Structures are given as structure tokens and as C-alpha cells.
Amino acid sequence: xxxxxxxxxxxxALGLAIAEHFLTKEESCRVFLGVRERRERAQELAAQFPxxxxxxxxxxxxxxxxxxxxxxxxxxGVPLGVLINNAGFHDDAxxxxxxxxxxxxxxxxxxxxxxxxxxxxxxxxxxxxxxxxVNIASLSALHSPAGQTNYAAAKAGVIGLTQSLAKxxxxxxxxxxxxxxxxxxxxxxxxxxxxxxxxxKMQLPMRRFAKPAEVAAAVFFLASHEASYITGSTxxxxxxxx
Amino acid sequence: MPIRQRLKVLLISELMLDxxxxxxxxxxxxxxxxxxxxxxVDALQLVVMIEKNFGYKMAxxxxxxxxxxxVKTIVExxxxxxxx
Numbered sequence: 114x115x116x117x118x119x120x121x122x123x124x125x126a127l128g129l130a131i132a133e134h135f136l137t138k139e140e141s142c143r144v145f146l147g148v149r150e151r152r153e154r155a156q157e158l159a160a161q162f163p164x165x166x167x168x169x170x171x172x173x174x175x176x177x178x179x180x181x182x183x184x185x186x187x188x189x190g191v192p193l194g195v196l197i198n199n200a201g202f203h204d205d206a207x208x209x210x211x212x213x214x215x216x217x218x219x220x221x222x223x224x225x226x227x228x229x230x231x232x233x234x235x236x237x238x239x240x241x242x243x244x245x246x247v248n249i250a251s252l253s254a255l256h257s258p259a260g261q262t263n264y265a266a267a268k269a270g271v272i273g274l275t276q277s278l279a280k281x282x283x284x285x286x287x288x289x290x291x292x293x294x295x296x297x298x299x300x301x302x303x304x305x306x307x308x309x310x311x312x313x314k315m316q317l318p319m320r321r322f323a324k325p326a327e328v329a330a331a332v333f334f335l336a337s338h339e340a341s342y343i344t345g346s347t348x349x350x351x352x353x354x355x
Numbered sequence: 356m357p358i359r360q361r362l363k364v365l366l367i368s369e370l371m372l373d374x375x376x377x378x379x380x381x382x383x384x385x386x387x388x389x390x391x392x393x394x395x396v397d398a399l400q401l402v403v404m405i406e407k408n409f410g411y412k413m414a415x416x417x418x419x420x421x422x423x424x425x426v427k428t429i430v431e432x433x434x435x436x437x438x439x
Contacts, residue, residue: 239403242369281396284371 114141116194117186118336121147121173121230124155126299127249128199130325134333135195136162143191147171147182147200173200173226179233192241195336196234198227198271199249203264216263223267224274231278231289244287245336248275252295252351268293272347279345288344290335295351296322318353358409359430366426369404370397381427390425398423409433 118135122128123146132144132155144166146155152168159166169185172178186193201223204215227248238244253261254268275291282289294300296313301322305313314320328350334340335348349355356364363376366385370393384390386398393401401423405411411433413419422432 236403239400240407281399284396285400 115143115191116141117143117145117189117191118195118197119145119147119169119182119186119193119234120197120199121171121226122200122249123168124148124151124153125199126325127294127297127328128197129154129158130329131197131199131332132158132166134326134329135336136166138333142194143189145169145182145186147173149173149200171200173198173230174221176229176233179229183233183237187237193234193237194241194243195245195247196230197247197249197332197336198230200226201249201267203253203261205260205264207260208262211263219263220267220270223264224270227271227274231274235282235287238282238287239285242286244282244285245340246275246278246282246287246289247332247335248272248289248291249332250275250291250293250347252293252349252355255293255347255349256355275347276345283344288335288340290340290343290345291347292328292331292335293347293349293351294323294328295349295354297325297328298322299325321352323350323352358433359426361408362426362429362433365404365408366401370400379426381430382425384425385423405429405433409436411436 120128120132123132132146135142135144142165146159146166146168148155148168149172155168159168169182171182183193204219206215231246234244234246248271250271251268253265254272257265272291275289279289314322331348331350335343359381360376363379366372366379367374367376379391385393398419402413402419413422422428
């Protein structure tokens with residue numbers, strides 16, 4: 114049966130890889146690439162699958178934007194079956210120096226946005242009595258590095274939300290899971306020097322960063338029919354880092 | 356199929372209850388230990404199920420609490436709703 118897939122933050126390395134994975138591995142699906150800005154790369158991908166992929170304007174921190182996006186998806190006639198809450202960003206600082214704005218913006222984009230997204234899609238999935246929600250958390254939620262109190266708290270919150278919502282939605286045929294990627298190629302801060310990247314790799318058991326497609330494959334599995342008895346889980350994808 | 360019976364069939368199938376239609380008395384409270392023992396998640400599902408199958412929309416939580424007390428109260432509410 115055909116289903117629609119909504120991926121937020123579909124203009125970054127991971128969001129694009131997830132979208133591409135669905136488009137190539139599930140031929141009957143229709144993919145909506147949720148983006149707010151920097152649309153170019155998402156547009157390029159959508160152009161490769163003109164009948165099955167399209168961009169959708171989505172400011173994930175706005176409940177009204179979610180409502181409008183879901184209304185647009187519903188108008189296309191293929192029921193929404195999968196939500197991938199992938200959008201997010203970090204803005205690091207030691208807590209002693211962190212501004213209220215840094216704290217609030219990171220919590221808003223990484224945690225509140227997941228709340229808005231889940232709340233928006235739940236009635237649709239409940240009516241269909243099936244659905245898959247995959248929340249992209251982070252390894253930072255599990256090992257909480259210095260300088261990321263805001264990001265680590267937000268992503269740990271995403272894991273808590275995932276586990277709690279999984280219990281609420283289980284009987285409705287809806288699964289809710291989280292993944293915690295470690296370092297991903299293409300998703301690293303631009304100001305990290307080659308020397309710093311080299312040092313980081315040396316600290317990893319696999320001595321390499323994840324390819325976006327490796328994380329996308331796990332997300333795809335959690336959204337598949339085969340994963341029907343997996344819910345409330347947190348899957349770390351970190352090359353053995355933790 | 357009469358509404359009462361259809362409702363019981365839906366209750367069992369949608370809420371995955373391990374019981375038969377005859378096990379659900381018309382006046383048996385749906386929630387709490389003295390009744391069938393449904394919980395708040397079931398309540399949410401019931402609201403969606405009733406709207407989807409009977410076109411009856413709960414106005415607020417107070418109304419839902421009143422209507423969802425038992426099979427009898429749900430049937431009464433459904434029978435009172437104006438037909439389109």
C-alpha cells in the first residue's frame with residue numbers, strides 16, 4: 114500500500130540521505146521534503162523523482178505550519194504513514210556563558226518541534242490505525258558532552274518523549290522510535306579543522322565517521338512494516354563509540 | 356446491525372479486548388476497576404473510533420467523560436445526534 118513520508122530538515126546531509134533511501138528502496142511511497150530555507154539540495158533530489166518527491170514549506174517550531182503542511186499532504190490523496198523528525202541544530206556554549214536565547218532556540222528547534230510534529234500527525238495516524246514516527250536524537254543525549262547543555266537536554270528530552278508516546282500510541286498501530294547518530298559525514302560543523310577531525314576519528318573504534326546512508330538505512334528499517342513490534346526504542350548508530 | 360451491537364463489536368476489535376460481546380453489559384462502566392478497565396489511551400481511541408464510524412464528535416472532555424461512561428450512554432448520545 115502506498116504511503117506518504119514526511120521528513121523534516123530534508124535539506125541537510127542526513128535528511129537528504131533518508132529521503133533518497135525511501136525513494137530508492139520503497140518505490141510506491143511519496144516523499145515530502147520538509148524545509149524552511151536553503152532549499153537547493155532538496156530541490157535537486159526532488160527533481161530526480163518528479164512524480165514521487167516534492168518540497169513542502171515547514172517551520173517545525175510553528176504548530177500552524179505543521180497544520181498547513183499536513184493539510185497540503187492530505188490534499189495529495191496518499192495517507193501520511195511516516196514522520197521522520199530530523200530537523201534540528203546545535204549552538205554550543207558552556208552553560209556559564211550560554212545566553213537565554215541560545216538555550217531557548219535549541220530547545221525549541223530540537224525538542225518542541227518534535228512535540229508539535231507528533232501532535233500534528235497523531236490524529237491522521239490514529240484514524241488510519243497505523244503509522245511510524247522516527248525521531249532523530251543524538252549521541253549527545255546519551256553522553257552529554259561539555260558545551261552542549263542545551264542540545265543534550267533537548268535530545269534527551271526527545272528520547273523521553275519517544276518512550277512515553279510509544280506507550281500511548283502502541284495500541285493504535287503506531288510505533289515511535291528514536292535513533293542516536295554519532296558523527297556523520299557532511300553533518301559536522303564547518304569550522305572544525307582537518308586536524309580536529311583527524312583526532313576525532315582516531316578516538317572512534319571504527320576510525321571513521323558514519324556515512325549518511327548508514328544512518329538512513331536504520332531509519333528506513335524502523336519505519337518499515339518489518340519493524341512492527343519495535344517501539345519506544347533508542348537505537349544508537351555510532352560505530353561503537355559508546 | 357443495531358448500534359448497540361455494532362458498538363460492542365467495534366470496542367472489542369479497535370481496543371483489542373480479549374472478550375466477547377456478551378461480556379460487555381450495556382450499563383457496565385467502561386473505565387475503572389469496577390468495570391471493563393479501559394484507560395486514558397483507550398478513551399482517546401474511543402473518541403476517534405466513534406467519530407470515524409458514527410460521525411459523532413465530542414465537543415470537550417467533559418462531554419466525552421459523560422458519553423463514554425458505558426455502552427448505554429454512548430448509544431444514547433448517538434441516537435440523539437441529528438441525522439444529516
